[in-house]
Amino acid sequence: xxxxxxxxxxxxxxxxxxxxxxxxxxxxxxxxxxxxxxxxxxxxxxxxxxxxxxxxxxxxxxxxxxxxxxxxxxxxxxxxxxxxxxxxxxxxxxxxxxxxxxxxxxxxxxxxxxxxxxxxxxxxxxxxxxxxxxxxxxxxxxxxxxxxxxxxxxxxxxxxxxxxxxxxxxxxxxxxxxxxxxxxxxxxx
Numbered sequence: 001x002x003x004x005x006x007x008x009x010x011x012x013x014x015x016x017x018x019x020x021x022x023x024x025x026x027x028x029x030x031x032x033x034x035x036x037x038x039x040x041x042x043x044x045x046x047x048x049x050x051x052x053x054x055x056x057x058x059x060x061x062x063x064x065x066x067x068x069x070x071x072x073x074x075x076x077x078x079x080x081x082x083x084x085x086x087x088x089x090x091x092x093x094x095x096x097x098x099x100x101x102x103x104x105x106x107x108x109x110x111x112x113x114x115x116x117x118x119x120x121x122x123x124x125x126x127x128x129x130x131x132x133x134x135x136x137x138x139x140x141x142x143x144x145x146x147x148x149x150x151x152x153x154x155x156x157x158x159x160x161x162x163x164x165x166x167x168x169x170x171x172x173x174x175x176x177x178x179x180x181x182x183x184x185x186x187x188x189x
Contacts, residue, residue: 007034009047012171014159016048017135018146021073027155035069038062041124050127061124068095068128072135076146076157079139096136098122098129151175 013019023044025032035041038057045051071088078084101118108114120126138146138159149156149170156170169176 007040007043009034009044010156010170012156012158014161015134015138016050017072017131017138018076018157018159019048020044020069020131021076021157023069024073025156026153028151029153029155033066035062035066041065045124045127050130051123053123055124055127057124061128065124065128067091068132072132073157075135075139077148079146092132092135095125095129095132098125098132100126149175151179 008025009019010022010025011019013022023034025034035044038059038061041062042055042057045057046054068091071085071091074085075088075092078088101120103118104116106114106116145159145161145165147158147160147167149158150168151170154170154175156175158167158170160167169179
């Protein structure tokens with residue numbers, strides 16, 4: 001369950017990699033960055049439950065996370081018109097190679113065997129690696145699942161999981177409802 005936040009996080013992407021891409025807002029009217037400082041990235045990773053303890057995020061990790069996010073977006077948008085940058089593919093693969101550490105088997109009291117959870121040296125890197133793997137799955141899924149909200153002032157990215165694959169808006173509650181109200185108002189005039 002996501003906690004209340006002062007940030008304008010959006011969870012309508014349909015998968016974690018697109019929710020991550022959506023940490024840039026208002027793409028059609030002039031980008032608005034939501035990952036401004038390391039604490040923002042830490043909060044976002046906690047909200048997505050990729051991490052269960054608040055990480056200590058460095059400014060370098062924030063910068064690399066933003067680079068990953070932007071590469072995912074360029075790849076998803078560029079896939080439609082064949083504009084794939086090799087550097088973006090390489091960056092995505094670099095992040096995807098970071099794997100969680102393996103759990104350890106330890107001897108417990110009375111000679112029993114127990115599992116000790118992995119101790120991550122870089123939990124932020126592992127979380128970003130999971131986002132990269134999710135993006136790879138998105139980018140290699142059947143074409144036509146990636147969409148950009150049709151609202152003139154939005155631009156959020158989402159995966160179209162509708163049965164007829166014709167979803168236009170990031171959310172019916174927000175953009176879809178506004179568009180339907182606008183069309184209704186036009187018909188009434």
